Amino acid sequence: xxxxxxxxxxxxxxxxxxxxxxxxxxxxxxxxxxxxxxxxxxxxxxxxxxxxxxxxxxxxxxxxxxxxxxxxxxxxxxxxxxxxxxxxxxxxxxxxxxxxxxxxxxxxxxxxxxxxxxxxxxxxxxxxxxxxxxxxxxxxxxxxxxxxxxxxxxxxxxxxxxxxxxxxxxxxxxxxxxxxxxxxxxxxxxxxxxxxxxxxxxxxxxxxxxxxxxxxxxxxxxxxxxxxxxxxxxxxxxxxxxxxxxxxxxxx
Numbered sequence: 001x002x003x004x005x006x007x008x009x010x011x012x013x014x015x016x017x018x019x020x021x022x023x024x025x026x027x028x029x030x031x032x033x034x035x036x037x038x039x040x041x042x043x044x045x046x047x048x049x050x051x052x053x054x055x056x057x058x059x060x061x062x063x064x065x066x067x068x069x070x071x072x073x074x075x076x077x078x079x080x081x082x083x084x085x086x087x088x089x090x091x092x093x094x095x096x097x098x099x100x101x102x103x104x105x106x107x108x109x110x111x112x113x114x115x116x117x118x119x120x121x122x123x124x125x126x127x128x129x130x131x132x133x134x135x136x137x138x139x140x141x142x143x144x145x146x147x148x149x150x151x152x153x154x155x156x157x158x159x160x161x162x163x164x165x166x167x168x169x170x171x172x173x174x175x176x177x178x179x180x181x182x183x184x185x186x187x188x189x190x191x192x193x194x195x196x197x198x199x200x201x202x203x204x205x206x207x208x209x210x211x212x213x214x215x216x217x218x219x220x221x222x223x224x225x226x227x228x229x230x231x232x233x234x235x236x237x238x239x240x241x242x243x244x245x246x247x248x249x250x251x252x
Contacts, residue, residue, distance in 0.1 A: 005031065006065070006068075007033075008192060009028065009064065010028045011062055011064075012027065012061055012062035012063070013059055013061070014059060014060050014061035014062050015048050021060075023211075024215060026049065026062065033185050033189065034206045036191070036206065036207050036209065037193055037195055037204075037207070037208040037209070038194040038211060039195065039209070039210045040211035041242055044214065047087070050086075050163050050192070053082075054082060054084045055075055059071075066158075080108070081157060081158040082157055082158075082159050083153065084162075085152055085162045085163065087164045091136040096136070097123075097132045098133055100136055101115070101151040104154065104155065105151065105154045110154055118153065119154055122149075122154070125176060126149070126180075127172070127173060128150065145168060149165070158190065160184060160191045161191075161193070162191070162192070164195060166195065166200055178203060181193075185206075202234050207220060210237075217241055218237070
């Protein structure tokens with residue numbers, strides 16, 4: 001895949017903390033409209049990678065491009081094409097849900113009529129309409145994640161990054177989220193998510209990458225990875241590849 005064809009591209013990307021590589025030599029290419037899933041144990045480097053892609057962390061080594069824009073030369077323009085939903089969204093307790101979406105949309109200079117149209121549709125889809133005018137401080141963790149996702153999607157990002165998006169969601173909300181992400185990809189948005197929930201990756205991801213000790217140790221479609229490991233389940237592939245066990249939800 002050429003640089004021009006990749007919505008997300010990294011080469012030799014790495015990040016050190018106190019002399020230890022949290023992510024190292026990461027070469028990644030994600031196509032426009034692709035839904036790519038990062039799998040990995042706690043501390044594997046998933047969240048660190050996402051934070052480098054968003055510009056919240058400066059890489060210690062390597063390069064990255066978003067929509068063909070280099071992170072060093074085009075940092076501001078790059079961020080304008082991104083949407084990021086962290087595991088713990090940064091909401092403002094004393095804004096209502098509707099006010100929070102309006103604030104985020106205004107920072108991206110989103111047209112007000114288009115913002116309101118998208119907002120109402122997303123509130124209905126994510127089951128937030130009944131609490132849209134409640135203060136954010138009363139929202140559960142799952143509701144906060146859905147609200148922040150709605151706010152991000154009103155800006156129509158080219159690339160959407162999500163860190164453990166299903167954590168704290170009930171089964172119905174998880175199903176709606178999966179449908180929404182596939183819809184976004186059909187519309188041309190590129191989605192990269194990290195998850196511990198292997199069923200989610202197996203059901204909706206076009207390709208997955210397995211991170212272990214900061215290194216991308218396996219990559220491909222679920223069918224390809226299963227074929228490479230004797231037709232086993234994705235869980236078996238994960239355990240065999242990482243040499244460990246599957247942990248519960250946590251930042252990677």
